[in-house]
Amino acid sequence: xxxxxxxxxxxxIVYFIGLVVEIYKKYIRKDKAHVWENxxxxxxxxxxxxxxxxxxxPISYMxxxxxxxxxxxxxxxxxxxxxxxxxxxxxxxxxxxxxxMARKMKSL
Numbered sequence: 001x002x003x004x005x006x007x008x009x010x011x012x013i014v015y016f017i018g019l020v021v022e023i024y025k026k027y028i029r030k031d032k033a034h035v036w037e038n039x040x041x042x043x044x045x046x047x048x049x050x051x052x053x054x055x056x057x058p059i060s061y062m063x064x065x066x067x068x069x070x071x072x073x074x075x076x077x078x079x080x081x082x083x084x085x086x087x088x089x090x091x092x093x094x095x096x097x098x099x100x101m102a103r104k105m106k107s108l
Contacts, residue, residue: 006057013053014081017045018089022097042085050078 021042025033051074058069 009057010053010081013049014084015088015092017042017049017081017085019093020045021085022089022093026097026101043082046082046085047078050074050076050081053077053081 021038024041025031025038029037054069054071054074054077058073
């Protein structure tokens, strides 16, 4: 049950970061942001949420035993979130935002 809860929270964070990055690209920067700027935003969000996950759910939490969390837990969470947010952004949010923009343009 603990690992299921961790996976659900982790997945929600990954999809949330993908959505925030897509909103940043389309609405805040109006498609004028460079690729590295988008990656930097995703990296900063991943590090922030990775640190929160490190404080709330140490990696030893899944095994049922508690050991003192190390900074490597935070790095592992941040890297995993950063790597997984791009497919979430491309697979889920990009088509939805594109469809929303098309509907918005039709209504104008």
